[in-house]
Amino acid sequence: MTSQSIAAHVVASLHASGVTDFLLSPGSRSQALAIAAHQLEEAGLARLTVRLDERSMAFTGLGISVASKKPVALIVTSGTAVANLYPAVMEAHHSGVPLILLTADRPARLRNKGANQTTNQVGVFGFAATSFDVGLETSDSSAAEIAAQAVLTALSKPGPVQLNIQFDLPLSGTKPNPKDLVSSSPKTQPQTRKLIELAVPVDNHTVVIAGAGGHRAREFAEAAGLPLLAEPSSGARQGGNAIQFTLEAIEKLRESIRKVVVFGKPTLSRSVQRIISESSVYVENSFDYGEFDPYDNVIARGDYLIPDGKVDSAWLAQWQVELEVTPRCEFTNFVWEHSERLVLGASDLIRVLDATAKPRQLEVYSNRGLSGIDGTVSTAIGVAIAKGPTVALIGDLTLLHDASGLNKTDLPEFELKLIVGNDKGGHIFTRLEVANEIEPAVFDRLFKTAQSVDLAKLAQAYGWKYVVCENLDELKRAMTLRGAVIIDYQLVD
Ligand SMILES: Cc1ncc(C[n+]2csc(CCOP(=O)(O)OP(=O)(O)O)c2C)c(N)n1
Ligand SMILES: [Mg+2]
Numbered sequence: 001m002t003s004q005s006i007a008a009h010v011v012a013s014l015h016a017s018g019v020t021d022f023l024l025s026p027g028s029r030s031q032a033l034a035i036a037a038h039q040l041e042e043a044g045l046a047r048l049t050v051r052l053d054e055r056s057m058a059f060t061g062l063g064i065s066v067a068s069k070k071p072v073a074l075i076v077t078s079g080t081a082v083a084n085l086y087p088a089v090m091e092a093h094h095s096g097v098p099l100i101l102l103t104a105d106r107p108a109r110l111r112n113k114g115a116n117q118t119t120n121q122v123g124v125f126g127f128a129a130t131s132f133d134v135g136l137e138t139s140d141s142s143a144a145e146i147a148a149q150a151v152l153t154a155l156s157k158p159g160p161v162q163l164n165i166q167f168d169l170p171l172s173g174t175k176p177n178p179k180d181l182v183s184s185s186p187k188t189q190p191q192t193r194k195l196i197e198l199a200v201p202v203d204n205h206t207v208v209i210a211g212a213g214g215h216r217a218r219e220f221a222e223a224a225g226l227p228l229l230a231e232p233s234s235g236a237r238q239g240g241n242a243i244q245f246t247l248e249a250i251e252k253l254r255e256s257i258r259k260v261v262v263f264g265k266p267t268l269s270r271s272v273q274r275i276i277s278e279s280s281v282y283v284e285n286s287f288d289y290g291e292f293d294p295y296d297n298v299i300a301r302g303d304y305l306i307p308d309g310k311v312d313s314a315w316l317a318q319w320q321v322e323l324e325v326t327p328r329c330e331f332t333n334f335v336w337e338h339s340e341r342l343v344l345g346a347s348d349l350i351r352v353l354d355a356t357a358k359p360r361q362l363e364v365y366s367n368r369g370l371s372g373i374d375g376t377v378s379t380a381i382g383v384a385i386a387k388g389p390t391v392a393l394i395g396d397l398t399l400l401h402d403a404s405g406l407n408k409t410d411l412p413e414f415e416l417k418l419i420v421g422n423d424k425g426g427h428i429f430t431r432l433e434v435a436n437e438i439e440p441a442v443f444d445r446l447f448k449t450a451q452s453v454d455l456a457k458l459a460q461a462y463g464w465k466y467v468v469c470e471n472l473d474e475l476k477r478a479m480t481l482r483g484a485v486i487i488d489y490q491l492v493d
Helices: 003-016 031-042 054-068 086-095 140-156 217-224 246-256 270-278 313-317 327-337 348-356 376-387 396-401 427-431 440-448 455-462 472-478
Strands: 021-024 047-050 072-076 099-105 130-134 161-166 197-201 206-210 228-230 259-263 280-284 298-302 304-308 341-344 363-365 390-395 416-422 465-469 484-490
Touching (some): 003 140, 003 161, 021 054, 031 072, 031 099, 047 054, 054 072, 054 086, 054 099, 054 376, 086 099, 099 140, 140 161, 197 280, 206 217, 206 270, 217 228, 217 259, 217 304, 228 246, 246 270, 246 348, 327 390, 327 416, 327 472, 341 348, 341 376, 348 390, 348 427, 363 376, 376 390, 376 396, 376 416, 390 396, 396 416, 427 440, 455 465, 455 484, 465 472, 472 484
Parallel strands (some): 021 047, 021 072, 072 099, 099 161, 130 161, 197 304, 206 228, 259 280, 280 298, 341 390, 390 416, 465 484
16 A cells, blocks of 8 residues: 555546546645546546646636536645635535545644644535545555545535545655556446425416526426526526516516525525515425525425416516616626626626526526635636636636636646626625715725736736727627637726
8 A cells, every 4th residue: 555556546446436537736745646647647538637726726626527517536735735625615515516625644643743734634624525534554445445435425415525645655656557447446326316396386476586506497487487587607597488687677576476486596686585585485406506495484395396387478578677778787798698608707797697688598607606706717717628618707806816817837728718897896895785884985995995907917927818898899809819818898887
């Protein structure tokens, strides 16, 4: 049981259980895992993506996993490197993304003794990741079994699983090669779930709501003839039942809404939360996003909802309202209508789309597990690596928060347009009550945090193409650029 044989057996076992993407941030303690993952890639059995910053690396892995719908393994060295996985691990826990966290560790005998780069890594992610500790005494075959179990756990929950592996000197070698171990590795497959159906009585006071993960809502709404309020990231804002001007329509019809049928996890608007809190609620269980009952008013839930009846078309017709659109809305709708694969940042722009986007068929991703503005650039890079040409629509602070995610060193070629709605600070906060309660200068300092970073230089430093746009014609031209592009769209209200 050398470091290298443990690493090779773990990597081979992960592959046998369906992991084909490995991501790595360089380090010493993790060298055996790095070598094993590289050998698997050399054999044509996996893709290895290397990124310096563990936080960016983890979000890139999250993007790859969400887009490829497969478990992904992340390799890091010991110490603070492990903690840098935390934001992506929390997001993955709350959105059901199967990440396998391979955290290299010192031997357990060195814990709590002042040894360099040594801490208590086991279980460091708390509730957000199931944890296994692979000690020095673990045999190669047991390590392979634990790795297979880790994938099974990650897929069954679904969510992140930590495989903490202790390594002693010598830390690496070149044998065995994991490609020779794959066929003899244990194979696991999650059991298929038995779905419990639930028939939901529907009437002309019922609406269907789709939050993140709620793509099944479209099918239900169309079968029932009901209006569909689908968040842009739900994958259900499509077809004839999906409402375009959602918030305006809710305003008009609030009094008539008595029952809501919820798919996924809605998070974007207070209006939708209000109708959920004031109605009888039926929920389709989301295995990715978990429990949804924030107002303790769910009447019934099932794994697969089917409508009991069909409502006459007059109710749906009432939801077709018109609204005069603002420049912000024209900008977001332009992007929505000119993208086939879209990553949405968590802030104001996704909410503008929620209120106004025209239903259409496209692939949408957004970190709505915890709605962080961290890691969005890296998540989008992951989606682009996994699936091909991608557009991301993000705010200026969201770009800066993950500026180190722009580092393309060692990444494979990818095609990503980062469209930055640049309003110089956090526009979203102008919608909060606090905006009217404190002095404008204090508001600007505590919330808006107007940035004056030179994005052209930032792009140049990291080797991205850069173009600034003042209007939609310029944006249209910028959309024809290829490769890694930052489009700095000047948003003035
Ligand atoms: C990691 C993290 N920190 C802080 C927040 C709180 N937050 C939400 S939106 C936002 C500002 C976003 O500004 P920007 O990206 O420019 O988008 P805009 O609202 O201006 O479109 C902040 C700080 C968060 N969601 N996630
Ligand atoms: Mg902004």
